[in-house]
Amino acid sequence: MKLNREKMTKGATRLFQIVPIVLLVAVIILCSSLVGRVSVADILNFAPSSYPLAALALVGIYAVKSMSVFFPLLVLYVSAGTLFSPWWAILVNLVGLFVCVSIPYWLGRLSGRGLTEKLFKKYKKAEEIKRFNLENQWFICYILRVINLLPGDIVSLLLGSMGIGYKNYLLGSLAGLLPTMLAATFLGSTILTPTSPGFLCSAAATVVISVLSILLYRRMQKKWKNHETSSK
Known part of the structure; x- marks a missing residue:
């Protein structure tokens, strides 16, 4: 009797770990079929005329994006900047990011280490995370x-499955x-005036941040290789 209970407990635990993975795959397939490639124009056409409803709609799109790697966050950032005044746009984007990074994190956390190993096998670049100081x-x-090693949604799933503390x-x-x-x-807030100093500065800042991210990633790769060579 005791043995049967232990088997049932192990089976329930295993099922509890598998269900989030199955749901994750189903949601990704659904998102890929419904969302596809979304542009700023698509979101602007979709957004309600009411500002509160438009904000809720955009946060909802962030939630969908959290389970889809088919369009970049940049599209949502620019859309919010176009729809709202700058400070309201920043607030909406912050709430959206909170939703976007939280959903896949908790799915990964529920799935546990089994998902970690699956992601390491599927995404070879994920192996580089092992080089970090996990403490x-x-x-x-x-x-x-910052370095864009992997798609953001995959990063969220991976960090959640690794048991990283939610606050950190x-x-x-x-x-x-x-x-x-x-x-x-x-x-996005200056997109209608592409020759204005604000637009040019924002565009330049976006490009500079992307270039710096690439350079930082390459520098870290070089540091890792030098460290591995010296330790042999």
Whole structure:
């Protein structure tokens, strides 16, 4: 009798870990079929004329985006900047990012280490995360948002499945995403006047942040290789 109970407990635990993965796959398939490639124009056409409803709609799109790698966050940043005044756009984008990074994190957290191994096998670049100091959780979450090692939604799933603390994860993720979000939001707020200094500065800032991210990633790769060579 005791043995049967242990088997039932193990089976329930296993089912509890598998269900989020199955739901995740189903949601990704659904999002890919319904969303496809979304542009700023698509979102502007979809957004209600009421500002509160438009804000709710945009946050809803952030939720959908959290389970889809088929369009970049940049589209949502610029859309918010176009729809709202700059400060309201920043607030809406912050709420959207909170939703966007939280949903896949908790799905990954529920799935556990089994999902971690699956993601390491599927995404070869994910192996580079093992080179980080895992004790500095905030920095891992921050730097993975800055260097664009993997799609953001995959990063969220992976960090959640690795058991990274939610507070460190959330603060690190938002800090890493904030510079690009601010630049793209102001870009959206001046998009109707492409020759204005505000638009040109925002566009330049967006490009500079992207270039710096690439250079930082390459520098870290070089540092890792030098460290591995010296340790042999």
